[in-house]
């Protein structure tokens with residue numbers, strides 16, 4: 001389900017999120033409302049719409065309970081450009097105030113990729129046709145004499161009287177060639193020529209990727225000399241012998257690239273980032289309060305908050321795609337707040353994160369559901385992955401319960417890493433099968449409680465091993 005506008009009521013958004021994330025109803029509601037506010041804002045007269053700032057969200061909750069997942073799924077639902085950053089990244093040595101702006105550049109880049117992918121998808125049909133013609137040209141080269149005469153001269157009759165070189169056979173009549181070309185086209189479309197070799201002209205590598213050494217200003221804005229000059233320098237191509245199948249892939253990609261208007265991509269991408277962008281700023285709790293991030297000569301936490309502020313409040317950031325306004329981007333900040341409180345953030349930042357939601361630690365029952373219920377749950381992923389190699393994996397309810405119980409225990413005894421514990425446990429549980437799958441005959445594996453206990457029980461009792469493996 002993707003879409004924008006009327007169909008995206010908070011209720012439908014929550015229902016969508018429910019398909020992937022277990023529990024955390026308050027956080028789901030908060031993001032659904034924030035999204036709805038965006039839709040409402042777009043219906044306002046322009047002048048008023050400009051005044052309405054997004055209702056940014058502060059998610060408070062321990063690690064691994066679904067904070068990022070909720071934000072990411074929301075972005076995917078509405079096809080919004082999305083970026084996740086760790087606020088602590090900006091407290092590191094070597095940090096300069098403007099680095100905070102890099103998250104906006106990353107967002108725009110994500111938006112450009114997104115728009116480009118979509119537009120490229122849209123021109124696949126004409127690109128495929130153009131690629132087909134080029135492959136046919138390569139398989140059935142035009143006779144040299146004719147090809148050597150530019151089309152505009154041929155209009156005046158040039159080329160007709162040029163006799164073929166004595167040694168080479170006379171070129172086939174145009175109608176005969178046309179017929180052959182059409183036959184070849186049929187074979188090509190039926191995939192009968194896929195294995196044949198053909199020589200085609202393809203662009204050479206990517207554009208020159210020289211970065212301007214030492215030109216701090218440009219580099220900071222994400223500018224790159226190769227890209228700056230890319231448009232001015234002729235693109236280099238080389239002749240390459242490949243299979244017809246590969247040629248189709250290469251040429252179709254090249255033709256699609258040519259058909260997409262790069263300026264239109266940038267225009268749409270910048271607007272999309274400005275109006276629909278979602279920035280997820282994790283570990284915001286670690287920059288709350290004064291002092292440095294984690295001792296040492298790091299940049300002060302308050303300094304980072306002060307740098308974040310203009311971006312959250314709305315400013316213009318220079319990017320290689322031009323100036324980008326941050327006023328209407330949605331910020332979702334998140335943190336565990338074990339050692340600090342949201343009220344330790346500078347007041348202006350607190351004011352810019354008006355919606356507060358708490359996410360709950362995951363209980364054993366939640367972990368059971370997380371294993372099996374979400375549409376792309378871990379269990380489904382493993383079943384599908386191993387299924388590709390003939391392993392019919394089946395999880396029984398008792399197996400899921402045993403796994404969840406163990407995960408809950410390890411979270412209590414070691415460190416609470418939330419649902420991430422399930423990843424490490426499942427990896428250990430299925431390690432052997434995963435390793436052997438390609439070499440074994442088809443097999444059925446049923447994961448029930450004894451299976452889980454047999455494999456993970458001993459590990460969970462071993463004080464040292466469990467620290468590293470579970």
Ligand SMILES: Nc1ncnc2c1ncn2[C@@H]1O[C@H](COP(=O)(O)OP(=O)(O)OP(=O)(O)O)[C@@H](O)[C@H]1O
Pocket residue numbers: 020021022023024062063064065066067068069070282283334370374418419420
């Ligand atoms: N409530 C949940 N329902 C389904 N899956 C979950 C849930 N909570 C966590 N997960 C899964 O656990 C993993 C980690 O979750 P997520 O990235 O959302 O953590 P987080 O709360 O953002 O923590 P952190 O702040 O440390 O990044 C993801 O693979 C996610 O799908």
